[in-house]
Amino acid sequence: MKRTLYLLHRWLGVVLCLFMAMWFFSGVVMMYVGYPKLTQAERLAALPALDGGRCCASLQQWLRAAGHNGAPTALRLTSVAGRPLALLNYGKADVVALDGASGRRVDSVDAAAALAAARAFMPGVPAAYQDLVAEDAFSHSRNLDGQRPLHRVQMGDAESTRLYVSARTGEVVRDASVNERGWNWVGSWLHWLYPLRGGIVERFWNDIVVYTALAATALSLLGMLVGLWRWRFSGRFRSGSRSPYRAPWMRWHHLLGLVFGTLVVTFIFSGLMSMNPFKVLDSGAPKVAQRHDWDAAHFTLPAGQALQLLADSGFEVRELEWRVVDGAGYYLAADGQGRTRLLAAGAGPALPFKAFGIAAMRALGGAMLAPHQVTQASVLGEYDNYYYGRVAHTMTGGQKRLPVLRLKFDDPHATWLYIDPASGAVVKQVDAHQRVGRWLFSLLHSWDWTPLLASRPWWDLWMIAISVGGMLISVSGIVIGWRRLRMRMPR
Structure with a gap:
């Protein structure tokens, strides 16, 4: 039985130590350079103020132009290239874009319009159109599915920023600097096995990640077990060591595994949990209803008047969202700093306010x-x-x-x-399942324990120590595996 486990650990290691070394190295990169994304703060800061005098067509016009029978799940008024744009969501990947002033439907956005949107997003910066893509190495995120295909526009700023403009709505939906693009080849792109995204293996990507992480978890557990079996707790070997291995690589692999093995197991296992394998973290609990029967009748105050009321109160609106809360309609406005104001959208006079009462x-x-x-x-x-x-x-x-x-x-x-x-x-x-998942993934994988996060650079030192230990175990395993394979190769 022991020999079988030794052999299983040996040959799993030959295959998987490369993956593990890659995960530990790329994880350190991800601590400082994440996968490109356009944050809410960046997006709002780049938008101009909405002008109630230039906007808007009526809500009924927008709903008719959208051409859907049901009510939208979300409605947002923003700007593209200095013009108001209404975005109606009818599902995760079903977004209808309308010219906010005329109500005319925007069915597609060409290269010239994409360039105009990029120049408005980064005014005064030279822009060069690149191409139209469905997806590339820096736009795999599923939350972009309703925006595809994407125009790529290269900006001539100091960061050499690449902007991604939706061909469906004209919005800038992602930015990626040259620093982000460069480091992501050895960061998130490697860590999440994104080389396996796209093409004929796309539909197998989730299974590949899950089963690779599952096998790596088994390898790490076996390594801990074998390491403990081989360690002499009482007495010593003839060499004077408690480890039986004389060869340097084997010896270091054994010692490093005993020191860092538990952390390696938790790191790989928590990475597996991030994929929610076989839906083990799903409880089946229903999501609470948040729409509260969205209906145009809740919004009798025209959007243009709402914008003017907000402007008169000294609040500069960059985006406006239609919301139904407890059976009543409200406008939720955001400014360039991410601050918000609410305004009742029903009949009668209304004044902007900051928040609903706690009661x-x-x-x-x-x-x-x-x-x-x-x-x-x-x-x-x-x-x-x-x-x-x-x-x-x-x-x-x-x-x-x-x-x-x-x-x-x-x-x-x-x-x-x-x-x-x-x-x-x-x-x-x-729910209870998700709270367990938070500890199994977020804590064990990135140690996002609030006291530790508030104590940087101790968090950085702890994460780097784990990663270096895991990487050394993996690299020594790669060397041992390569030497084993060379021994078995025919001359």
Whole structure:
């Protein structure tokens, strides 16, 4: 039995140590350079103020032009190339773009329009059109599916920024500097096995990642077991060492495995958990309803008047969103710094306000999982273990708004809801399965434990130490495996 496990560890290592070395190295890169994305702060800062005098067609005109029978799941007014643009979402990848002033449908965006959008996004910067792509190495994200295909425009700024402009809406949806593009070839692109994205293997990518990580987890566990079996806890070998290996690479592989083995196991296993293999972290809990029967009748105040009221209050609107909260319509406005204001969209006079009352949000949230009851309600002025921010370039990066109302329920899934009073939206829903997944993935993989994140550079030193230890184990395994293979090759 032991010999079988020794052999299994040996030959799994020959194949998988390359992957593991790559994961540890690319993980360090990802600590400082993330996969390219356009953050909400970057996007809002680049938009001009919406002018109520130049906008807008009526909501009924927009809905007719969209050509859908049902109501949209979301509606947002933004700008492209200095002109108002209405975006109506009817599903994750079904976005309808309309000229905000005329109500005319935008069916496609050509190269000239993409160039105009890029120049407006980065005014005064030379722009050169490149091409139209469905997807490339820096635009694999599934949240771009409703925007494809994408125009690529190369900007002549100091960062050599590449902008991705949606051919469906004309929005700039991604930016990637030369620094991001260069480091991502040895960062996220490698770490997430993106070389296997696209082409005939695209539909197998998820399975490849899952089973590779599963095999690597088994390899790491076997290595820990074999390392402990081979270590002499009482007495020593003839060499005077407690390790039986005399060859330097074998000896270092054994010793490093004993020191870093547990952390290597948790790192690889947590990477596996990030893929939610075989849906083990899904509880089947339903998502709470957040639309509250969106209907045009909730918005009797025209958007142009809403923009003028907000401007008169001293708030410069860059984007406007239509929201229904507790059966009533509201406009949610955002400025260039990400600050927001709410404005009632129904009949009668209205004044902008910053946030809904906590009592109203408590009553609204408490009814979302009826007949189940709220067991605890808390207003969080600081992040907790499940609602927290990370630096912008990380996978879950970005600051989250505070304060937020947290509601805990007595339903079978032990659901927690986080409700933002500044928008009336449920910004996070976690059940018992997802809370376990947070520790199995986020803590063990990136150590995003709030006290440690607040104690940089200790977080950096800890993560780098884990990664260097894992990389040394993997590299020594590669050398040992290569020598073993050479021995078996025919001369």
